[in-house]
Amino acid sequence: MNIDKLMQSLEAKHSGEYEYLQAVREVLTTIEEEYNKHPEFEAAKIAERLVEPDRIFTFKVPWVDDRGEVQVNLGYRVQFNNAIGPYKGGLRFHSSVNLSILKFLGFEQIFKNALTTLPMGGAKGGSDFNPRGKSSAEVMRFCQAYMVELWRHIGPETDVPAGDIGVGAREVGYLYGMYRKLARENTGVLTGKNLEFGGSLIRPEATGFGGLYFVKQMLETAGMDIAGKTIAISGFGNVAWGAALKATEMGAKVVTISGPDGYVYDESGISGEKIDYMLELRASCNDVVQPYAERYNVPFYAGKRPWEVKVDIALPCATQNELNEVDAKLLIENGVICVGEISNMGCTPEAIESFLQHKVMYGPGKAVNAGGVATSGLEMTQNAMHISWTAEEVDDKLRQIMGAIHEQCVKYGREADGYINYMKGANIAGFLKVAKAMLAQGVL
Incomplete structure (x- = not known):
């Protein structure tokens, strides 16, 4: 090629x-x-x-x-x-x-x-x-x-x-x-439906939940525990909400959320009713996070992104290319150990290159945020079978899927020095499955 x-x-x-x-x-x-x-x-x-x-x-x-x-x-x-x-x-x-x-x-x-x-x-x-x-x-x-x-x-x-x-x-x-x-x-021609007509339990949280299941496995593979780690999150919608919910449940502390207006730094941690308030903000149609700072009397940094905060883990949860090379260097200087894209292509190529050069654990969106589409696939299965699984059943299947994705990334991404290039592993694993299917079906 x-x-x-x-x-x-x-x-x-x-x-x-x-x-x-x-x-x-x-x-x-x-x-x-x-x-x-x-x-x-x-x-x-x-x-x-x-x-x-x-x-x-x-x-x-x-x-x-x-x-x-x-x-x-x-x-x-x-x-x-x-x-x-x-x-x-x-x-x-x-x-x-x-x-x-x-x-x-x-x-x-x-x-x-x-x-x-x-x-x-x-x-x-x-x-x-x-x-x-x-x-x-x-x-x-x-x-x-x-x-x-x-x-x-x-x-x-x-x-x-x-x-x-x-x-x-x-x-x-x-x-x-x-x-x-x-x-x-x-x-079941659309997924993400209401429960009353074929939707699946935990679908709104699934992308954030799946992202944290993946990040937890990244840390465990490196001999670390997510409990006690500080996390910077961008965004404040469903993805960020699900990520904050699961991270807190796992014993980590989320200290930032962000919007187009800037970011909030809550040193005491975004948990409990503060996570619930994220959904109220989302429903307000104002598309800003400053009201969180005013409500909880914490600092708000207008026009800035949360990647300048000293944290252990950074989780882009908003949109593409939201974390650039300058942001990456700030995170690295501040000792970040893991970056997981829960947004699609959340990091620029230059930022990714910085993480790989410094051997920072970096999880690409196609692997880290696959929990959303995985749960959509589970919704399709429930629709086809005319059944409805409990939240626990869906969550258990989601954990298994994210575990299988992590396993594939490690299989194809481990380098000679032991560093796991998750981007390489995810791309190769996904590509091989699709390429072999295309080859088997002829030129179409």
Whole structure:
């Protein structure tokens, strides 16, 4: 595989799609050695076929706001690869959504889903519509208009969307309601549903829970205990909430949360009612964390990110490329021992390189945050079997899945000096499963 030649071709065809190109380069660079051990992969042009999505749907979404004015947004669905199962990946509703971001997310989803060992392919979708500040009636009308365009292309054995940024239980409910009306069937075609119509217990917490299960195993593999460690978390939504909840349960102390306005430093630890208050903040639609500082009389740092705080563990939980090289150097100088991406591609390539050079434990998003899609897969299973598992049963299965992912990362990521390159391990493990499936099914 000639990575430079392949990347030059992609850059020429997809100029300006920085997030997508970044994700592809990261994967290709880490799998190159393993890929070249398999001449059958090169003969079948597996890499060239894998880096391009199977198809992309782009459509306009006209809807009427509460003032009676017509609004028009763009909608997308990127179906990337379904070699090991139906397309699976979330829908993101946010003003920042564009094709590059959705392609990067869909590409990452291929390997993340493969790592779960569940039969799910990779996809992603969404719109530049932002639910924040909109009434529930406006959100409903938008979701219904979006699904009018999407429903023909999805199904329980074809493509199963889920939630993501801007798409929670409310949005999934509106989307599912319109799908059910149009398709005239009740099937598990979306995950993240309410419990009353096919949802799974602990789904809102699952990404954060799974991330902490993975980080705990990283530390244990290095002979350490998570109990007593201090943790910096970014974000304050469902992912950060689940992470803070589980970290506290494990005996660690979470000292930061953040938003677009800055970050809060709570030296005494974010636990108990403070974690509950994160959900109140999330529901307020203000998208800021300063009220937490005012309520609990703790410092707030406007316009800054939490990575300047001295902690043992850093957990990006917000969005892509939120931790850069400068942040990484600050964390390293302050003695950080572990960084786990619970957001998708939370660290820039330069930050990752700094962590690897200094032998800091670094867990990539496709492994660390796989708990969310794993639990979505468990929701699909419950829907298909027409049953509902208890929270304990779902949580136990989630632990097992995260343990299996960690085991694969260690298997393929351990280097000669004993350091575990989790990024390399995750990419190789996920890639091999998908590549072998593609090879077995012929050129499609």
